[in-house]
Amino acid sequence: MIEDILVYAGLALIGLGAVAQLISGIGVNRFRNFYLRLHAATIGSIWGCVYPITGAGLVALGYRELGEYSTFMAGAAFITSFLILVLSPAGSHALARAAHKSRLVLVEPCVHDALDESMCARGGGSGA
Amino acid sequence: MLVEFYLALIIPVYLTATVLFLIRALKGPTIPDHVLGVDLLSYNLAVLFIILGVFFREPILIITAIPLALWICALDIYVAKYLERKVMGS
Numbered sequence: 001m002i003e004d005i006l007v008y009a010g011l012a013l014i015g016l017g018a019v020a021q022l023i024s025g026i027g028v029n030r031f032r033n034f035y036l037r038l039h040a041a042t043i044g045s046i047w048g049c050v051y052p053i054t055g056a057g058l059v060a061l062g063y064r065e066l067g068e069y070s071t072f073m074a075g076a077a078f079i080t081s082f083l084i085l086v087l088s089p090a091g092s093h094a095l096a097r098a099a100h101k102s103r104l105v106l107v108e109p110c111v112h113d114a115l116d117e118s119m120c121a122r123g124g125g126s127g128a
Numbered sequence: 129m130l131v132e133f134y135l136a137l138i139i140p141v142y143l144t145a146t147v148l149f150l151i152r153a154l155k156g157p158t159i160p161d162h163v164l165g166v167d168l169l170s171y172n173l174a175v176l177f178i179i180l181g182v183f184f185r186e187p188i189l190i191i192t193a194i195p196l197a198l199w200i201c202a203l204d205i206y207v208a209k210y211l212e213r214k215v216m217g218s
């Protein structure tokens with residue numbers, strides 16, 4: 001009974017992650033500059049990565065066919081999902097900060113840039 | 129049986145997302161765009177490793193995802209530091 005609930009919850013999380021990765025892939029290709037693409041990238045790394053890995057861990061906990069390795073796989077999956085949950089926002093933040101400070105990427109459809117007004121390229125359109 | 133059927137349906141969706149991330153990683157006009165694409169590709173690969181590990185019942189595939197997650201963060205931090213200060217390493 002409890003194994004079935006774990007497996008169904010895990011499979012639901014894996015399906016949610018697949019949809020989120022697809023949305024992220026479309027967003028990464030559709031958004032117009034690097035800072036906007038970071039939003040789509042964050043969908044791909046948290047919704048599309050942490051949730052399905054946690055789901056795979058739940059599936060591994062409740063999946064009898066895995067045999068004696070089931071708890072081992074679940075533990076490794078939970079550790080990976082926690083690492084990504086902590087490290088992915090840190091990495092994205094460092095990348096965005098470096099791109100802005102090194103003036104590599106202009107803020108193209110820009111309304112207001114409080115950090116550095118000269119990075120703001122106005123008249124680029126209405127946003128995403 | 130149900131788990132394998134469901135995962136066999138889901139894995140092509142992840143592969144479609146992989147292609148979309150690959151387009152951005154190859155096309156990205158600036159260096160941070162390339163790095164962002166490679167980031168997303170690697171996160172996608174980590175998820176695929178773990179799902180395939182459950183699908184094929186291979187525990188060793190799951191272990192490979194942990195260092196992969198750490199390497200992605202290392203790539204981000206190194207590239208960000210290089211872009212900001214133009215130095216590699218310490």
